[in-house]
Amino acid sequence: MAAHRARRWSVGGLVLLLSAALAAAFLVTTTGPATSRANAAAAGAQTWADEFDGAAGSAPDRSKWTLETGGSGNGNNELQYYTDSTRNASLDGNGNLVITAQKNTDSGLRCWYGTCQYTSARLNTAKTFTQAYGRYEARIKIPRGQGIWPAFWMLGDDLGSAGWPNSGEIDIMENVGHEPGTVHGTVHGPGYSGGGGITASYSLPNGKAFADDFHTFAVDWSPNAITWSVDGQTYQTRKPADVNGNKWVFDHPFFIVLNLAVGGNWPGSPDGSTSFPQKMTVDYVRVSTSDSSGGGGSRTGAIKGIGGMCVDVAGASSADGTPIQLHNCTGVDAQKWTTGSDGTVRALGKCLDVQGGSTAAGAVVQLYTCNGTKAQQWTHTAARDLTNIGSDKCLDARGNSSADGTRLQTWTCTGAANQKWTVG
Known part of the structure; x- marks a missing residue:
């Protein structure tokens, strides 16, 4: 105008x-x-x-x-x-x-x-x-x-x-x-x-x-x-x-x-x-946090990665700093993630978080109290990358491993299988 x-x-x-x-x-x-x-x-x-x-x-x-x-x-x-x-x-x-x-x-x-x-x-x-x-x-x-x-x-x-x-x-x-x-x-x-x-x-x-x-x-x-x-x-x-x-x-x-x-x-x-x-x-x-009528609504379900393994909160603990890992899919609450239009990915009432807000490759991913920072904001792309907004890096399974207990981190996006995720 x-x-x-x-x-x-x-x-x-x-x-x-x-x-x-x-x-x-x-x-x-x-x-x-x-x-x-x-x-x-x-x-x-x-x-x-x-x-x-x-x-x-x-x-x-x-x-x-x-x-x-x-x-x-x-x-x-x-x-x-x-x-x-x-x-x-x-x-x-x-x-x-x-x-x-x-x-x-x-x-x-x-x-x-x-x-x-x-x-x-x-x-x-x-x-x-x-x-x-x-x-x-x-x-x-x-x-x-x-x-x-x-x-x-x-x-x-x-x-x-x-x-x-x-x-x-x-x-x-x-x-x-x-x-x-x-x-x-x-x-x-x-x-x-x-x-x-x-x-x-x-x-x-x-x-x-x-x-x-x-x-x-x-x-x-x-x-x-x-x-x-x-x-x-x-x-x-x-x-x-x-x-x-x-x-x-x-x-x-x-x-x-x-x-x-x-x-x-x-x-x-x-x-x-x-x-x-x-x-x-x-x-x-x-x-x-979202509009469930269709304007970018939230959804809840498993996030599956390499080898069909699920993103999991270690020990089903809701304590701040709990590690995020790969685990066999069991359907427990520690594997039920809610994504919304606010960019957060949540389980057990807390957010998927890059430790310390780090932008470095190899920063560990944890569960943490939701605080609205970019370290807790993610985008799931059409290419199935789960990208952290704060670091502009991809959620990554360490060592290209699909083993039970593999820690998750952020890493420069490479398009590799250990960075591909199916959400919901």
Whole structure:
């Protein structure tokens, strides 16, 4: 989109994120997931959620969300001032978060262009939750009108150190008010940012508008692909090859952003047809390790290698550091591995892990508490290689052996039989 915005972070928000980036080097989750609703989409292991259950007029949960403040224009010449007031972001008592954009009545609020014309809200999880890979989903009823710009999106947790767009951005849903029946999904990174973002759109049939009802917006994100959907309908998949030789920066944890902007380079300014207040109503936001409905779902089963031997947790122990080996296939839980779109391979409640995060050939593979690092992220290729993301090396049976008890390691990918694996 030629008119797409140049960037989405604010100067005030960047100060917040500089400190958050230091604390978010690994996967961080909050306390246990909220109770699922009857109409929830089928998903894998839920890692984070907000169902927005609370009293009418109460503030969003500060243990989950940080409200950004300021009127910098966010690099897009936006017109709103983001506040942390419940006048702009509050629960409605019916299980929804309501973000309200309205005309400003406080002459003391200053924006980049002078006295602010509008106020609204922008929430993020930079301090409280980040995750690499999985399904990110929200059910939202968007507002309407010229110059209105709601969004549900993500930024890389290294924004404070790498800067934008090197940290990456995944726009799960954006709508500009002059396109009432269309939403956009986009990735931004080095060499493909701003108006050069890699994007696609989804339009409702029969001239319907997204503001007329709730819709479910989601991405399913794996190490090698990001897939966008609306109401379960896939409309775009992007892979590393799609960034035209530029760096694929979607290989580390991201945090979530919800906001309702007013004006800006892409949507243009409100006009006489735009009424205020406008409300973005969010029923829920949920994150899981995978989407069992088909967008890159998890599966559980044996992993078989050379000689038909199974990948096995030695002694069926779930202790950190337990060796991973080949063993005759017996069907026990120590040989049942679950793979998901978050890139992990899990057994006995823990992750297949390269010891010490080593990138050296010959690093041993072990069972370890899941922590979201690249040492625990794997890709199973069409060639049947099981490749570790952190080291870019293959799971390997030592000495080309299929003997019972052969230790597994990572090694430079050679295409040999001791590096070929059948999963599930």
